[in-house]
Amino acid sequence: MSNAVTRFAPSPTGHLHIGGARTALFCWAFAKKLGGRFMIRIEDTDQARSSEASARGILEDLAWLGLEWDDGPALDWHNRTIGGQSRDVGSYYQSKRLPIYNKVVDDMIERGIAYADFTPESELKALRAAAQAANQTFRFHPPADKILSVPHQRERIAKGEPHVVRFRAREEAVSVVDQVLGEVSFSASEVDDFVLRKADGFPTYHFGVVVDDEHMGVTHVLRGQEHLMNTPKHVALQKALGYRTPMYAHMPLIFNDAGAKMSKRERDQTARKAMKDRNITASPVPEIIDNASFSAWLGDTKRQLETGQLEALAAQQSLALPEVSVDDFRRAGYLPGVICNFIALLGWNPGENIEKFDMDFLAKNFNVERIGKSNARFDRKKLLSFNADAIAKLSDEQFLSELRAWAATHAPAELNAFLAGPSATLLAKTFRPRTKTLRDIIAATRFLFTADASYPFDRAAVDKNLLANSNAGLDHLRRMAADFAQLTDAAWTVERLSAYFEEVVAAHKLANAGVLAQPLRVALTGTTVSPGIAETLVLLGRQRSIIRIQRCLLECKG
RNA sequence: GGCCCCGUCGUCUAGCCUGGUCCAGGACACCACCCUUUCACGGUGGGGACAUGGGUUCGAAUCCCAUCGGGGUCACCA
Numbered sequence: 001m002s003n004a005v006t007r008f009a010p011s012p013t014g015h016l017h018i019g020g021a022r023t024a025l026f027c028w029a030f031a032k033k034l035g036g037r038f039m040i041r042i043e044d045t046d047q048a049r050s051s052e053a054s055a056r057g058i059l060e061d062l063a064w065l066g067l068e069w070d071d072g073p074a075l076d077w078h079n080r081t082i083g084g085q086s087r088d089v090g091s092y093y094q095s096k097r098l099p100i101y102n103k104v105v106d107d108m109i110e111r112g113i114a115y116a117d118f119t120p121e122s123e124l125k126a127l128r129a130a131a132q133a134a135n136q137t138f139r140f141h142p143p144a145d146k147i148l149s150v151p152h153q154r155e156r157i158a159k160g161e162p163h164v165v166r167f168r169a170r171e172e173a174v175s176v177v178d179q180v181l182g183e184v185s186f187s188a189s190e191v192d193d194f195v196l197r198k199a200d201g202f203p204t205y206h207f208g209v210v211v212d213d214e215h216m217g218v219t220h221v222l223r224g225q226e227h228l229m230n231t232p233k234h235v236a237l238q239k240a241l242g243y244r245t246p247m248y249a250h251m252p253l254i255f256n257d258a259g260a261k262m263s264k265r266e267r268d269q270t271a272r273k274a275m276k277d278r279n280i281t282a283s284p285v286p287e288i289i290d291n292a293s294f295s296a297w298l299g300d301t302k303r304q305l306e307t308g309q310l311e312a313l314a315a316q317q318s319l320a321l322p323e324v325s326v327d328d329f330r331r332a333g334y335l336p337g338v339i340c341n342f343i344a345l346l347g348w349n350p351g352e353n354i355e356k357f358d359m360d361f362l363a364k365n366f367n368v369e370r371i372g373k374s375n376a377r378f379d380r381k382k383l384l385s386f387n388a389d390a391i392a393k394l395s396d397e398q399f400l401s402e403l404r405a406w407a408a409t410h411a412p413a414e415l416n417a418f419l420a421g422p423s424a425t426l427l428a429k430t431f432r433p434r435t436k437t438l439r440d441i442i443a444a445t446r447f448l449f450t451a452d453a454s455y456p457f458d459r460a461a462v463d464k465n466l467l468a469n470s471n472a473g474l475d476h477l478r479r480m481a482a483d484f485a486q487l488t489d490a491a492w493t494v495e496r497l498s499a500y501f502e503e504v505v506a507a508h509k510l511a512n513a514g515v516l517a518q519p520l521r522v523a524l525t526g527t528t529v530s531p532g533i534a535e536t537l538v539l540l541g542r543q544r545s546i547i548r549i550q551r552c553l554l555e556c557k558g
Numbered sequence: 559g560g561c562c563c564c565g566u567c568g569u570c571u572a573g574c575c576u577g578g579u580c581c582a583g584g585a586c587a588c589c590a591c592c593c594u595u596u597c598a599c600g601g602u603g604g605g606g607a608c609a610u611g612g613g614u615u616c617g618a619a620u621c622c623c624a625u626c627g628g629g630g631u632c633a634c635c636a
Binding site: 013202345353382501527532 | 569570573
């Protein structure tokens with residue numbers, strides 16, 4: 001046991017990003033390895049963007065991934081509770097910790113290491129613009145004589161004048177020993193008089209983090225490299241407040257295909273580009289996205305649609321959107337263990353050419369020494385391969401249960417009904433080796449759920465497999481139809497039908513069973529692609545199979 | 559632009575700290591062949607990298623310097 005405490009501190013402004021998931025994973029693994037505690041804190045200090053629904057969604061994403069927290073908000077998850085108040089450190093929601101921050105702020109003002117600043121925002125903007133025009137970096141760091149006396153500050157605060165409270169930065173360089181990057185030095189000018197408390201009374205990110213990490217006993221901060229330049233601010237604050245400085249480890253970023261930080265905006269960008277390429281200017285799904293919002297979104301590259309809207313648009317347009325959030329991957333039918341395995345590899349590896357591992361392995365073997373320094377591109381093809389491998393390693397029973405759990409919320413009713421029926425086991429056994437993500441099942445089983453009278457026959461498939469060589473395929477079909485009519489439902493099994501094909505091949509000296517299978521496949525599914533032909537027949541059932549063959553015989557004449 | 563980080567096959571990486579065992583190993587992707595009842599799976603094989611230029615050294619992917627390239631960050635967002 002150790003007293004190490006790591007924390008993952010998301011801001012609830014959307015779904016859990018895959019990069020955030022990796023941060024959480026590493027924090028979790030680090031705590032587990034050391035026998036310490038893993039904590040979740042919700043950084044909901046942006047009143048406009050934060051939502052309780054999003055916080056809940058993120059907690060569910062974490063729980064689904066298997067990243068259970070020792071301390072943090074309570075979440076009911078599959079008949080038990082994760083988290084809850086287990087240490088006496090107050091709320092894990094920053095928005096509920098305002099008195100704590102205010103006490104620290106008041107104290108800092110009194111000590112002269114923070115001050116109320118009444119500069120209007122418009123003025124700040126102008127200063128910033130001027131600095132940029134002069135090709136200089138804007139730093140807010142007024143000389144001491146420009147800062148109001150403490151009583152004067154108090155007086156104006158008491159009058160209710162709008163203001164922020166700023167840190168009074170000392171002019172000194174800060175050096176941080178990062179566990180991944182080594183010693184990193186920042187010059188004094190990197191830390192200016194940044195805001196601690198916003199005009200709305202909420203703490204800024206920098207202030208909330210520093211105060212809470214101290215009060216919550218956080219010992220190790222593992223976070224993305226995008227936070228590296230925040231570190232001198234945090235360390236300067238810690239020093240000013242007499243806090244301990246936790247161990248820092250900044251991990252490399254996760255990149256998209258374009259070689260930039262992976263972001264949630266990519267899905268909108270992909271969809272927007274497709275709309276422009278296809279010259280679509282009006283909403284293709286007007287009942288979900290009205291035309292005004294659609295064109296506003298189309299014209300503004302910063303605008304984002306809601307998840308449901310984006311999904312509807314993508315579905316209607318047959319667009320494949322890149323998965324970015326944990327929820328995207330979950331809906332796409334990836335296994336949580338695979339996601340964790342894969343993202344762990346983006347920045348960390350156990351050495352010795354080991355690539356596939358589970359959560360137990362991570363909890364036992366994780367270490368910061370093996371976190372890499374360079375950014376990693378997120379290769380969806382490799383992830384897909386990992387997922388397919390993991391599914392291949394599942395037993396049929398495990399696969400079926402994973403599939404049922406996923407389908408319950410992500411698949412159409414017909415598939416769920418089938419998965420509850422007598423042929424569910426056969427379906428699982430049949431499709432498991434051809435499944436890369438659980439969602440593949442939907443497309444692969446579509447032929448089962450279209451009406452016997454309405455699935456289309458692919459012209460080229462009919463020509464090649466039924467009509468070629470003077471209707472050779474149709475002749476086979478006719479004979480099989482007659483034979484099938486003789487069979488009983490009890491004989492309608494994979495074993496019996498496989499034997500039947502062998503018998504026919506031998507009796508008629510056919511080249512191979514494909515001569516029979518392909519015409520049948522076209523008759524049963526309208527296409528040349530399906531699982532093994534015996535399995536296809538059994539999945540469909542004797543009656544439907546015969547109906548389909550008859551229909552094909554009627555409709556697919558030369 | 560300032561500051562900071564990074565730079566091994568197309569991609570993720572092992573090796574780098576503690577130079578020689580590396581004409582650089584693995585994985586995904588790609589290509590070819592095999593298997594085959596279509597698709598998928600599976601099997602075998604193949605092409606493919608130390609960013610560049612200088613040093614140091616008997617010897618450098620490994621140490622040093624420079625250049626180039628990529629990224630991050632510069633809010634009353636987090």
